[in-house]
Amino acid sequence: MSQEQSSQDPIGAVFDSLARARRASHLSVAASVRDSARGDLRAAAHTLEATKAGLVASGDEAGANRILAVELAVNGWALELDMWDALDEKRHEDAWNLLMQAQQQANGAQRVDPVAPEYPFDVQHRLALECLLFPPQAFLSSGMVVHKASCSICGSDYDLCPHVKGYAYGGDMCVRCIEKADLLEVSIVKDPADKRCVATFDGIDPFTLLPRDDAG
């Protein structure tokens, strides 16, 4: 997908919305402008949903997967706009979690459509925001033995179905849904699978570095 597509067509309008969201996604921008950009992204999400449904119906799996990548990009920018609101309101933990979700969306978009030029920028941009806006964090990571898991694509036993988690099928990302597992251990790690699992030490808020009760 290219940002240069005409804004006459629905997908071109989606990329216009993404461009407006990128412009509005800064701390100094007025909340009302961010709200407006978020509204555009919501409209874009509806357009993408309808477009993807049409592609799936016509059997164009590759096209549906490219639309999935755009959907992930749209979600990512909406989450980033939410992050600035949370920072404005000094909800630091919420802001962190929103940024981490936005990072995951950008990573997903790049994975699903690795040749599109926009998504690596989103990935690098959000990694940079993480370093600029928050102090370095330590994370918790769990190890578990999985006894039962199902596939989000076909609903079958994940061990037996042909789908692979993190890959796109017919416009949807495959997720392994763990239904029964035993926890083995929890470790403190630098590179977790999910950066929302932030470790807290000695009652210090990991974002403000103040004691939890005073963190605001």
Place this chain on the structure above:
Amino acid sequence: MIEVRDFVDVEDRSKALGLSLLGDVTFLPRHFADAGDADMLVSETDGLDLGKLLHDQGIDVGIAKRDGETLPLIVENDAFVHLPDLLITGLGSASVTVILGVVANYVYNRLVGMFSNPQVKFSIVTKAPDGGYKRISYEGPVEGLSQLKDAIENVAGTE
């Protein structure tokens, strides 16, 4: 970096642990070489996913079973790919090339966006002409994984 080391005798070790390893290509369970008893053996979740992707490329990977049952599957929620050792006992070099390509793509796909220069650790166990087993390990950037092919052919004497 590539490292070649002696490995335990796979047949003897499988018998001692009560494991059946079927096929020319099999993922070995974690702790295969050093487990005190078979209860320590677990399968790596990345092996399950790679097995599916290799099947799509026409390469069926055997699963280690104990008393007919698959081993417990371990999932670790960190940002790394935990690749099991791959036992190869009878494949042509073209298939080895396919395997290494699938592994490289899988690792890249998992780590893209998380690390600027995705790294991989992957080992292949194969039989040398003298009957002993060797573990050939690669550690480094994903792009360099194909170097394993020459090392495997050197060890197996199939150049």
